[in-house]
Each structure stands twice: as C-alpha cells, then as structure tokens.
Amino acid sequence: MNYEGVLTKMKTELQDTVQYYLIFESDFLNMNQLLGKKISINFLRFHCLGCHKQKKIFRNGVCYNCLTSLPEMGDWVMRPELSKAHLGEQDRDLEYEQKAQLQPHVVYLANSSNVKVGVTRKSQIPTRWIDQGAHEAIEVVEVPNRYLAGITEVALKQHVSDKTNWRQMLTNNLKDLNLEEIKEELKQYIPEEAKEYYLGNSKELEIAFPVLEYPQKIKSLTLKKTPFYEGVLKGIKGQYLIFDDGMAFNVRNHEGYEVALSVK
Ligand SMILES: [Zn+2]
Numbered sequence: 162m163n164y165e166g167v168l169t170k171m172k173t174e175l176q177d178t179v180q181y182y183l184i185f186e187s188d189f190l191n192m193n194q195l196l197g198k199k200i201s202i203n204f205l206r207f208h209c210l211g212c213h214k215q216k217k218i219f220r221n222g223v224c225y226n227c228l229t230s231l232p233e234m235g236d237w238v239m240r241p242e243l244s245k246a247h248l249g250e251q252d253r254d255l256e257y258e259q260k261a262q263l264q265p266h267v268v269y270l271a272n273s274s275n276v277k278v279g280v281t282r283k284s285q286i287p288t289r290w291i292d293q294g295a296h297e298a299i300e301v302v303e304v305p306n307r308y309l310a311g312i313t314e315v316a317l318k319q320h321v322s323d324k325t326n327w328r329q330m331l332t333n334n335l336k337d338l339n340l341e342e343i344k345e346e347l348k349q350y351i352p353e354e355a356k357e358y359y360l361g362n363s364k365e366l367e368i369a370f371p372v373l374e375y376p377q378k379i380k381s382l383t384l385k386k387t388p389f390y391e392g393v394l395k396g397i398k399g400q401y402l403i404f405d406d407g408m409a410f411n412v413r414n415h416e417g418y419e420v421a422l423s424v425k
Contacts, residue, residue, distance in 0.1 A: 162423065162424045163421065163422070163423045163424075164185055164188045164190065164421070164422045164423070164424075165185065165205070165419070165420070165421045165422070166185025166186055166187070166188065166419065166420070166422075167185070167186070167208045167210070167417060167419045167420075168183075168412055168415045168416055168417070168418045168419075168420055169184065169210070169222065169416050170292065170400050170412055170413040170416060171183055171192060171397075171400060171412050171413075172184055173288060173291045173292070175287050175291065175368065177369060178193070178369045178370065178371045179368060179369065179370050179371060179397075180193055180371075181193055181371070181397050183412070183422075190422075192394075192397055193371045193397070195424055196371060196373055196394055196395070196396070196397075197373065197393065197394065197395075198393065198394055198424055198425060199391065199394075199424070199425040200391070200393075200394050200402075200404075200422065200423070200424055200425075201389070201390065201391040201422070201423045201425075202384070202389070202390050202391075202410065202420055202421075202422055203388065203389050203420060203421040203422075203423075204384040204385075204388040204389070204418055204419075204420055205419045205420060205421055206419045207224075207417060207418065207419065208417055208418075208419045209222070209223050209224040209227055209417055210222040210223055210227075210416060210417050211224065211226075211227030211228075211231050211234075212224065212226070212227055218416070218417040218418065221234060221416065222416030222417035223417060230253070231253070232252075232253040232254035232257035232258060233257065233261070235252045235253050235258070236252070237258070237262065237307065237311075240311065241266070241280045241307045241308065241310050241311030241314060242308065242311030242312050242314070242315050243311070244258075244262045244306065244307040244308040244311055245258070245308070246258040246259045246261075246262040246263055246306070246307075246308075247262065247263060247306045247307075261282075261307070262306055262307040262308065263305070263306050263307075264282060264283070264284075264306070264307075265282070265283035265284075265303055265304070265305060266280060266281065266282055266283060266304055266305075266306065266307050266309070266310035267280070267281055267282075267283050267286060267300050267301075267302070267303050267304075267310065268280055268300075268301045268302045268310050268313045268314050268317065268355075269281065269286070269289075269290070269298055269299060269300050269301055270298065270299050270301060270321070270340050270343060270344060270347075271290050271293055271295035271297070271298040272295055272296060272297045272298065272335070272336075272337075272338050272340060273293050273294045273296065273325045273330045273335075273399070274325055274326040274327070274328075274329035274330040274334070274335060275322055275325075275326060275329070275336075276321050276322070276338055276340065277321060277322045277323050277324060277325055278301075278314055278317045278318055278321050278322075278323055279293070279314065279323065280307070280310040280311060280313075280314045282307075283303060286300070287366060287368065290366070290368060291368060291399070292399060292400050292413070293325055293399055294325070294327075294330045294331070294370065294398045294399025294400075294401070295368060296335060296337075296367065296368055296369070296370070297337065297338070297340055297365050297366065297367050297368065298340070298365070298366050299340040299341060299344055299363050299364065299365045299366070300360050300363040301313075301317070301344050301347065301351075301359070301360060301363070302351060302355055302358040302359050302360060303358055303360055304355055304358045305358075309354060309355045309358070310355075312352050312354065312355065313351055313352060313355045316350050316351065316352050317347055317350055317351070319350065320347060320350055321343070321347070327379075327399070327401075327409075328379050330398065331375070331376070331379045331398060331399075331401055331403060331409050332375055332376060332377065332378070332379055333372070339365075340365045341363075341364070341365055344363070370396065370397060370398040370399075371396060371397050372395065372396030372397065372403065373395050373396055374395050374396065374405075375396065376395070376403060376405075376406075376407035376409075377407070378407050379403075379407055379408075379409050380406075380407055380408050380409065381408075381409050381410075381411065382404075382408045382409065382411075383414075383415075384415055384418055384420070390408065390410070392404030392405055392406055392408055393405040399411075400412045400413035400414075
C-alpha cells in the first residue's frame, strides 16, 4: 500500500495501549496496525503548514517567515511565563493570545525517562503526556491562565528537570516513580499566586505504548540527511516510530515534510 501526504504529528487515543493515527489529506492510517511490517519513507518536498508554500521547514512545521510572524508561534508558546494576555498586552495578535492563554492550564509531572515538569492546556491532557512518551504522569496545579502555569513551572524547574532523555525513553531504560509523593514534596515551591490551585487529590495516570520490542541502541532518522529509509516498525512511543535496526523517527520533528509512505 502506498500513501502520500504532508506529515503532521500523529493523533492519539488513550486506550489500554495508546492508538496512533497518521492523518493525510486523503488517507488515515492506524499506525498500530503497521507494527511488524516493513515501511519505507521517502521525502518528496517541504510544505509549510502555515503558508502552504514549498519552503524549507524551520521549526514546528513552518518556514522561517511563518515562525516569526504567526501568532501561534510566539515565544510564550515555548516559554509560558512570557504570556501577557492576562494583562491585556499583545505579543503578535491579542485576540488569538487571549483565546489561547486565558483558559485552564495544568502544570504536571510526567515520567518518560526521569521526572520532568511541564505545562499544557487542560484540554491537551492526556495528549501532551502521550506525545512525550510518558509512562506515568500527574497534574500538580490547574490554573486559569497560561502565565500562572508558566511561573509555576519556572519555580518547580529549580527542583526537577524540564527535559526528557529521549534515548532512555526509547530504550525503555526507566524507573517507576511515585509521582504523588514527588508532587507533595514540590508543593512548597509553588509560587504564592498559584498556591490556591494546587490539586491535592490528583492521581497518577499510567500509559502503555504499542512497542513489540525496545532496541538496545537508538539512532535518529532525519529526512533532511536521509531522504529515503526502509525498516520494520517495532514500536511507537511519544511521537517516535521505532524500527528494527534501532532507528527512531520523530514524526513531530518532521511536520511539514511531504512524504511517500509505502507499507509492505
Ligand atoms: Zn510558511
């Protein structure tokens, strides 16, 4: 079977094992069904998800021009503590920013290789955790806007990491942690403005990923360097496809890449 389209991050569904879907304009693939099959990926051309031009992708699926101009690509996305919509101050487009920032946000702990702290819109739970390949996660505070989540994350980062070790995550070199305990230990470091939003009763969520076999060693596949690749799909975790030779393909990092995909 052959498919063609522009890559966007895989859609997911939390079930006993996470279900993954790759959505192309005219096709819809349940990636779990491709486990154990030989897949080839052939990079055809760039397709900016912002302006739809055939321009080199810079980051987040968009070209440099879109990255530096679209409201959804502002610095407050990666650094929530820079959010200003709650003050009525505009970064690139106040109306957009009010909609995006002035809604419930959650600061969470997720364990994908080590415990890390992160921020997401409440509506993105558990999607965000699945995308990070976290096998367990817990909510710490739920606040009414992105700024409060951001300053809480900054404070908690002093005490836990905010990074995932993706090699450890993909080789399943993991520890099970008691996130409820860690959450309680961190409570004292939540900034004054956000203390009232602490979630005393939140429970750890366990997530199981569709992986037949974890590799011992991981190499990363980038289509810019290797425009054609073929391998047997052994697992899916986070936004990574894991192949039999230890190659890991980060679908999210290839948003805006138009590819031909064939399944044998
Ligand atoms: Zn563009």
